[in-house]
Amino acid sequence: MKKMLRFILFMSILGIILLILELLLIQAPNMNVIESLLDTNFEIIEEKNDTIDVIFLGDSLVYSSISPMEIWNEYGYTSFDCAEAAQIIPNAYKYLEFAIKTQHPKIVVMEANVIFRDPNKRDLKYDISYFAKKIAPIRQYHDYWKKYIDFGSKENWVNVNKGFRYIVDIKPSKNKKYMKKTKKYNDIPKENISYLDDIIKLCNENDIKLVLVSLPTQVAWKYKKHNTTDKIAKENNLDFIDFNLLDLGIDWEKETKDSGEHLNLYGAKKVSSYLGKYLKDTKMLIDHREDSKYDDWHKAYKEYSKE
Amino acid sequence: MSYFDPIYIFFAVPILLIIYNLVPKKVRPILLLLFSFGLFIFISKWLTLFLILSIVSIYFIGIFLDKLNKKRDLLIQDNPDNKKEIKEKYKKYKKLVLILGILINVSFLFFFKYLNFFATNTNLLLNLFKINYQLKVAKYIAPIGISFYTLEALSYILDVYNEKIEADKNIIRVSLYLSFFPQIMEGPIARYSDTASDLYAGNKVTYNNFCSGYQRILYGFFKKLLIADRLNFLVSTVFDNYASYSGATAALSVIGYTIMLYMEFSGTMDIVIGTGEFFGIKIPENFRQPFFAKNISEFWTRWHISLGLWFKDYIFYPVSLSKSMKKLTLKARNLMGNRFGPLVSGAIALFAVWFLNGLWHGAGYTFLFYGMYQFILILLGNIFEPTINNICKKIKINRQNKIYRVFQSIKMTFFVFIGELFFRATSVKAGFGMLKKIFTNFHLISTFKSGEFLKIGLDGKDYVVIFIALIVVFIISLLKEKNHNIREEINQKNICIKWIIYYLLILSIIIFGAYGFGYLPVDPIYADF
Structure with a gap:
């Protein structure tokens, strides 16, 4: 018993030390201490209030295909990848709900795979890592000691990649036709439909234009999914861009990091550029590149282009 | 799958420890076996069948050899005059049985590991002699750790053959010997007499065993996460493309690889041996400060x-x-x-x-x-x-x-x-190319000035972390070499100092470990062998 108590004491002290370290390491300009500790798994917490124009919601396809820094450099719009590995739609809703507490995005772009992923049948490891992120966010932020050294002080920090995962590795696939035309539809788990309605409602209430996309992947997207998403988009009067049917000239022999499932940086540049142009065509956004309020973004781009 | 997966070592294993303590002593070895097989199936799926075949083969071969030994001894007892003849005769029988056992186990190993290499080279030879026939070249995914458990299997039947040990009549113990879960990926290649009886003892996990197991495991994490994983990108980048780098960078990557290999392999052994300690099983050491050798x-x-x-x-x-x-x-x-x-x-x-x-x-x-x-x-x-x-x-x-x-x-x-x-090296030729580069194109100062050392996945801060971590490992190794029992000495310290050491160890792993986004952990290198 005494030993058990000793063990509990040891772990409690460790927990307290970790909390203190988390507070020291995590940069959350918008949040009070408690909130920021609870919500550090939402990376967008690091952005200053009211600075983000566009939010990208979705799974690993988002953080592999869309680089906000490329869009910033080309068009001057600020955006953020609010993406999580194998994101499920309840978590997409949660993330969006959290993001609009401090940001007022004009456009939300959602990757359509989350509509199809069954929240109850997801691989257990994602749930465990989601839980781990929630209770021990330090796993995600441990490397920030480097930022202390790089930027001098916490006030000077900027989030460089804006949720994007900068990966230049190449694991080639083949350039093949992977979208075989069909008239079939892909089923959607029932509860996802109501979550989707909630997301649409949340966007409407906040004057946000919701856009659906499917990002380039030879593995995770099928024509059936395209048909269903297209139908949903039409029913709800949403734009839907299917990158898997567009010809962006993606070279699957060089521009994928894992044999066709996800793009690497080179593929992401093409997608980001196309999306930037789409955002421009909506005429809803302003180019911030000359605005001194957004100097941080220039600083971030400087770091980003060093990578 | 890796032993360094936090879900495995800080979640699955503790749950196993709790259940292990709750079940009756007799059931414990079975529980260990179930967990071991579970892990094996998780990694190797249906290929687990080959592990089972190996177990069954050495179990029966062992018993067969033992029977021959006993029969021989009986015969000698009855006919002491024909001792030499009987011995010779039975030696022949035994040899046949032994060879059968060796053939079974080595053939699996050959099939999974060497068939491809053998077929490719035979084809080259056939081509050379202009024979128009080609063997089919196919690479099969091998059962995890086949190189390790096959050697264990062979050592078991050889030891029974040489009468160093008696054949085990308990198939659960034999199975555990070959499949004990911490050892399936990278060994060590234990002998039957090292681990079998401890494995089957079913001793309770005590608080002291628990602490000392994790003490060892955390040190393994320190070596792997701070050093090996940090070096991974440098090593793979330079080795796969050495021609684009200077000799100095190539030399750095060679040193880096050696360090990485040592830290990965010995760090894994810390986890393996630490996991054994939970159950009071003494898994033999696989490293003894190798770089102090003369x-x-x-x-x-x-x-x-x-x-x-x-x-x-x-x-x-x-x-x-x-x-x-x-x-x-x-x-x-x-x-x-x-x-x-x-x-x-x-x-x-x-x-x-x-x-x-x-x-x-x-x-x-x-x-x-x-x-x-x-x-x-x-x-x-x-x-x-x-x-x-x-x-x-x-x-x-x-x-x-x-x-x-x-x-x-x-x-x-x-x-x-x-x-x-x-x-x-990717090939022997590439190895010589790299060696040549190191000796003819070293240019340390110009490489340093060009900033090439910082373009291979490590920034200045990473070098500092590696350097300090290596010093820590060096000091610990030096003390061990001087016959200090450091772990015991830490345990003797008062609780404050002891806990400070543990906290420092844990926090340095959490903060300075090379894990998460931006890092690529080293795959278990030896698990591929």
Whole structure:
């Protein structure tokens, strides 16, 4: 018993030390201490209030295909990848709900795979890592000691990649036709439909234009999914861009990091550029590149282009 | 799957420990076996069948050999006059049974690991002789750890054959010996007499065992996460594309690879041995401060010890002590004199050891080259040892002198670096290319100025972390080498100091570990062998 108590004491002290370290390491300009500790798994917490124009919601396809820094450099719009590995739609809703507490995005772009992923049948490891992120966010932020050294002080920090995962590795696939035309539809788990309605409602209430996309992947997207998403988009009067049917000239022999499932940086540049142009065509956004309020973004781009 | 997966070591294993303590003593070995098989199936799916075949084969072969032994002894008891004949006769029977056992187990290994290499090379030969026939080349995914458990299986039947141990009638114990979950990926290659009885004892997990197990495991994490994983990108980038880098960077990557290999492998062993400690099972050590060795020969008694011992016991001695070798030694003595003559049989046995050792690491010319490289170094060492000793005596160098010992270790480490270069190189040709680059295009200062060292996945801060972590490991190794029992000494300290040490260890892993986005953990290197 005494030993058990000793063990509990040891772990409690460790927990307290970790909390203190988390507070020291995590940069959350918008949040009070408690909130920021609870919500550090939402990376967008690091952005200053009211600075983000566009939010990208979705799974690993988002953080592999869309680089906000490329869009910033080309068009001057600020955006953020609010993406999580194998994101499920309840978590997409949660993330969006959290993001609009401090940001007022004009456009939300959602990757359509989350509509199809069954929240109850997801691989257990994602749930465990989601839980781990929630209770021990330090796993995600441990490397920030480097930022202390790089930027001098916490006030000077900027989030460089804006949720994007900068990966230049190449694991080639083949350039093949992977979208075989069909008239079939892909089923959607029932509860996802109501979550989707909630997301649409949340966007409407906040004057946000919701856009659906499917990002380039030879593995995770099928024509059936395209048909269903297209139908949903039409029913709800949403734009839907299917990158898997567009010809962006993606070279699957060089521009994928894992044999066709996800793009690497080179593929992401093409997608980001196309999306930037789409955002421009909506005429809803302003180019911030000359605005001194957004100097941080220039600083971030400087770091980003060093990578 | 890796033992460093936090879900495995900080979640699944603790749950196992709790259940293990709750169930009756008799059930515990079965629980361990179930968990081991669960893990094996999780990693290797249906290929687990081959593990089961190996277990069943050595179990029955063992019993068969034992029966022959007992029958022989009975016969001798009844007919003491025919002792020699009976012995000879039964030796033949036993040999047949043994060969059957060896064939079964080695054929699985051959099928999964060498068939592809064998077929490719046969095809090359057929082509060379313009024979219009090609063997089918197919690569099969091998059951996890097949190289390790096959050697364990062979050692079991050989030990029964040599009557070092009695065959086990309990198939659960035999199964546990071959499949105990911490050992399935990277060994060590334990002997039946090392672990079997502890595995089956079903001793309770005590608080002390729990703490000491995790103490060891955390040290393994420290080595793997701070050092090995941090070096991974540098190593793979430069080795795969050495032509684009300067000689200095290539040299850095060779040193980096050697360090990474050591930290990954010995760090995994810390986890393996630590996990064994939970259950009171003493898994044999696989490393003993290898870089303090004075020559390559000694290095191999300190690095991957269990593999070296296996080759020593089951290849080197049987070959060098065989009858034909004894005859050869006699002849060689007559021909070459007393100094070099006796070296011949040793050299042949050594060749067999290093040929097989290279092959064990993988079917590929880099591994064979690596084996032959070690063979030549050790052989040269054996041949010139008396000469060097004489020279040292003449110029009055004390070989026990500290400075001389440090010099020896540095020299030895240099040869290890070159060996590991070929071990990791994409081909033997690439290995020589890299070696040439290091010796002809070193340019340390200009490489440093060009910032190339910072373009290979490491920034200045990473170098500092690696450097400090290496110093910590070095100091701990030095203390161990001086026969300090550091773990015991930490346990003796008062609770404040003890906890501060643990907190520092844990926090340094959490903060300075190279994990998460932006890092690529090293795959279990030896699990592929």
